[in-house]
Amino acid sequence: MTTLNERIKKDGIVVNESILKIDSFLNHQIDPIIISQIAEKFYNHYKEAGVTKILTIEASGIAPALMTAQQFGVPMLFAKKATPSTLLEEQYKTEIHSYTKGTTHSVIVSKKYLSQNDVVLIVDDFLASGRAAMGLIDLVEQAEGKVAGVGICVEKSFQEGREKLEKMNVDVYSVSRIASLKSNKITFVEEARHE
């Protein structure tokens, strides 16, 4: 069991069978020590992949993506949900549907910061339906860059995200994999295998 799993067991709140709230240390209040440990795991998994850039989406992906960028010694880039008035140049744009919120957003990155020479590691806090990750992959592909893989803090393995990404031949590395949130109980993939 990893430290992240232990922390999820201790502080995670099961809202319902599909929603886990871990906003005491991952995506509202943030514990820099846990994030740094996660970044180190991403680095160990992808260090031979020739990564040139870390890509995430605002807002809760920024913390793990930044510390991962620090480990790799490369820049981090975050896709923005709307067009700020100060971003005037050309953009790559994709649509991402939020399963939890039931909304669809356009997200953009400036064309200046993604190119065909980039090998991009995508980082996010959660993997559920896979729609955020697929939107970010779309942005990299528009730039004709290469996707090194997708690094995820917490994967809801009972949703279809990993399967969809693996069908696209994308390497998915998740620090924590949750098999089930049923009966108000957090079961990790490793535990479910032994039941």
Added chain:
Amino acid sequence: MTTLNERIKKDGIVVNESILKIDSFLNHQIDPIIISQIAEKFYNHYKEAGVTKILTIEASGIAPALMTAQQFGVPMLFAKKATPSTLLEEQYKTEIHSYTKGTTHSVIVSKKYLSQNDVVLIVDDFLASGRAAMGLIDLVEQAEGKVAGVGICVEKSFQEGREKLEKMNVDVYSVSRIASLKSNKITFVEEARHE
């Protein structure tokens, strides 16, 4: 001249007399080395203040706030612009008007993560009108916590933010202070003093 000033001179784009775009290293693409240097300066300035928490607002404050939290060994908390469906508990709420975008947002933090025992360092990427910082101060005051100060990456010293905060007896520490963006030229406060 600090490294941040040098970087702003090199990569900053003057959009008009009040807007400076530094999204190649600070708030779209992010250079973890620059952010880490900024965090170290915040730490050196506020290390005796008994800081228990770093508070910022999504999205572009998250990167400097996280690395500052790492330096202090305390949690980081970011105020959210809307109420996510997974945040069910009681919240402190304030209104922040964006000068650049001409919009007003409600921002919230969970009551669980701010208390009267907290000594809070507020961190943000830009200080202009001071409205974001004042909104964050309002959240700390609702929780009856103490504000250690406001740490800013880039201050537009030709706008009223610093003056307003200092009138409230808030300590403001900015790594870079821009005196003017007139005539498509970036002039820093130190330089302006010698002219």
